[in-house]
Amino acid sequence: MKKITTAMVAIGATVSLGLLTAAVVNAGKGNGMNGQGMQGNGMQGNGMQHASITYGTTASDAETATLLHMVEEEKLAHDVYVALADDTGARIFDRIAVSEARHTDAVRALLEARGIDDPTAGAAAGEFTDPVFDQMYADLVAEGSTSLDAALQVGVQIEELDIADLKDAIAETDQADIDTVYGNLLTASGHHLTAFENQLG
Numbered sequence: 001m002k003k004i005t006t007a008m009v010a011i012g013a014t015v016s017l018g019l020l021t022a023a024v025v026n027a028g029k030g031n032g033m034n035g036q037g038m039q040g041n042g043m044q045g046n047g048m049q050h051a052s053i054t055y056g057t058t059a060s061d062a063e064t065a066t067l068l069h070m071v072e073e074e075k076l077a078h079d080v081y082v083a084l085a086d087d088t089g090a091r092i093f094d095r096i097a098v099s100e101a102r103h104t105d106a107v108r109a110l111l112e113a114r115g116i117d118d119p120t121a122g123a124a125a126g127e128f129t130d131p132v133f134d135q136m137y138a139d140l141v142a143e144g145s146t147s148l149d150a151a152l153q154v155g156v157q158i159e160e161l162d163i164a165d166l167k168d169a170i171a172e173t174d175q176a177d178i179d180t181v182y183g184n185l186l187t188a189s190g191h192h193l194t195a196f197e198n199q200l201g
Contacts, residue, residue: 055113055177064116066169071107071120072133073165074100077158079125080140087145092199096192106181152200159193
């Protein structure tokens with residue numbers, strides 16, 4: 001799958017870690033997770049718990065474009081995994097979809113702090129502002145619905161895309177809150193990738 005890139009970011013703030021903890025390590029194994037949410041390790045219910053974080057309040061046009069891209073990319077992962085969970089019945093997709101919802105919320109928090117309208121607010125599953133994501137959603141769900149192995153390969157593709165885009169973002173930002181969120185999303189995506197690869201054997 002062709003890698004999507006955006007203009008990436010550079011701003012400034014201070015942050016304490018606490019987002020997206022190691023609970024996602026066991027995404028493919030069911031440890032510490034169920035279809036409703038994650039308990040412990042800093043995450044509970046539908047929200048992400050973190051000790052303290054100071055958000056930036058400004059963003060350039062390029063920074064805004066990056067945040068808008070990333071929130072839709074995280075929603076894409078969530079929506080595809082929900083669809084593939086329905087198609088395959090494989091619980092790995094349910095579990096990782098829960099984590100992807102938190103990823104989306106983490107980027108939404110960065111948008112909210114800066115007064116940037118969230119393009120995913122109120123959007124239905126598979127619905128995006130960027131038509132590229134509309135097409136990707138349709139293509140990935142169609143590809144993954146053919147078999148369990150195909151669905152797992154779609155998971156690999158999505159996580160590899162996310163990892164590549166997050167690495168680019170981290171390399172180009174010096175704003176602490178954005179860097180922290182992206183860094184934690186990168187760690188989680190690495191765990192998700194490993195979980196999908198382990199299922200493929």
